[in-house]
Amino acid sequence: MTAEIPPRQGRTTLQDVARLAGVSAKTAARAINGESNVRSDTRERVFTAAATLKFRPNRLARELRQSARTGAVGLVIGNLDNPFYSQLAAGVDHALREHDLELIIASTDDEPEREKVVVQAMLERRVTALMLVPSATDHSYLEGERQLGLPIIFLDRPPVTVVADSVLWDNHTDVRKAVHELATRGHRRISALADSPELFTATERLTAFREALTEAGIAPDETLILTSIHDATSAASATADLLARDDPPTAIIALNNRISIGAVSTLLRDDPTCAFVGFDDFDLGETLGISVVTNDPREMGNYAGQIALRRIREGTGTPERISLPTRLVQRGSGERPASSPHPSTRGSRPAPGLSGSD
CATH class of the missing domain: 3.40.50.2300 (Response regulator)
Structure with missing residues (x-):
């Protein structure tokens, strides 16, 4: 190579490589792209120049030219x-x-x-x-x-x-199964926490929730169905509001993983005996004994x-x-029987799933 390395400000171009190798830009491009109609000594000069200049081919531009x-x-x-x-x-x-x-x-x-x-x-x-x-x-x-x-x-x-x-996902089968399991344990005041009803997943899971309540002979209480809960913080707040009511729910179903995390954080603090089932698994769910409708x-x-x-x-x-398909995984928190927790004893009970069978 007889050409001098050109001074550069910014990224090296194909023209810089061609100039240093003493070939045309078209020849340099053919060599770098591995085309066969390039002499071996020319290809070697181009590769040496590219390595010297730390040239990186623009793959996106090449693909757009080719197809x-x-x-x-x-x-x-x-x-x-x-x-x-x-x-x-x-x-x-x-x-x-x-x-x-x-x-x-x-x-x-x-x-x-x-x-x-x-x-x-x-x-x-x-x-x-x-x-x-x-x-x-x-x-x-x-x-x-x-x-x-x-x-x-x-x-x-x-x-x-x-x-x-x-x-x-099959958003119906295991939500319905979770509600039926709660009903068989005596729960009649079951609350659901969901994201925006404009989202398909929230609507599908809420539909399954309401249908399962009706099948269990429980009239859906719309005051216990809270929607537009987008994150763990709002879920924690919504759960606290539910538990502070004069007639709080004895069971809660959270219809996505972020809602589950917020709800569980409040239940651990305010009423660990409230039955709980989440949709989607989450970190520490198994450790804390949280029952979930899980998927992959x-x-x-x-x-x-x-x-x-x-x-x-x-x-x-x-x-x-x-x-x-989804799968209902029973770990303890969703298998608690219905009870009537008193405000004076909230916060003093063991965490869901960690106190043995009920």
Whole structure:
């Protein structure tokens, strides 16, 4: 190489590599891309120049020149701080990693308007497939992409006003089973804590809750059904308000993991004898003896990843709607019989699930 190393400010370009190697930019590109019509000595000069300049090829730009899509799959989720979503992403990544596909993750914080912004950013990246946990109530904005052949897979919640693959939970069977178990232990004042009723999962689980009460001969008391609880802090506050009533519930069902965490923190402090069942497992759930309707987010992510791979390989076909099972895990807190706790004794009882059988 006879050329001098050019002074640089910022990232090294392909033109810099070509200049140092004494070749054209086209020849440098062919050498770096591994094309066969490049002499071995020329290829060696280009690689040496690239290493000297610490050149990093722009994979995205190369893919966009070669095809309409990149080698990336987009995953749009709710809150990054929710362990459910991290497990979900791990399942997707496990399905994709052996197929030379990168996973790009973005969060909407469950805000419908932000969903459209995040999805648009994914589409501008020319992802080869799109997976999302939706928060919007209208997905017609994706119809054009679907018609162009982009694989779109919805997770946890189904699409609205667009036809696409979806992987969901069975939100009914084990919620109903949990209510029936509480009813057989004498509970008649059973409370439910749920997220926004605009969310599919919250609505489905509340429907199952009400149906199970009716089947058990218990008239649903809407004053015991609290919604729009978005996090552990609001769940803790809602639980405290319930327990402070003149006629508090003897059992509580929390319909997602963040609500469970907040509710349990209040119950441990104010009334550990109140029966409790959560939906989705959470850290320390087993240690504290908390009964839950559990699922496997990794399994959901893996299913979605497999569908994406098949759609990428075979093209779009008849959309699938997969319903994955849940499981009621009894650890003690949901098996407590109904009682009438007195305010003077609240806070002095052992934690749920840690006091032996009742």
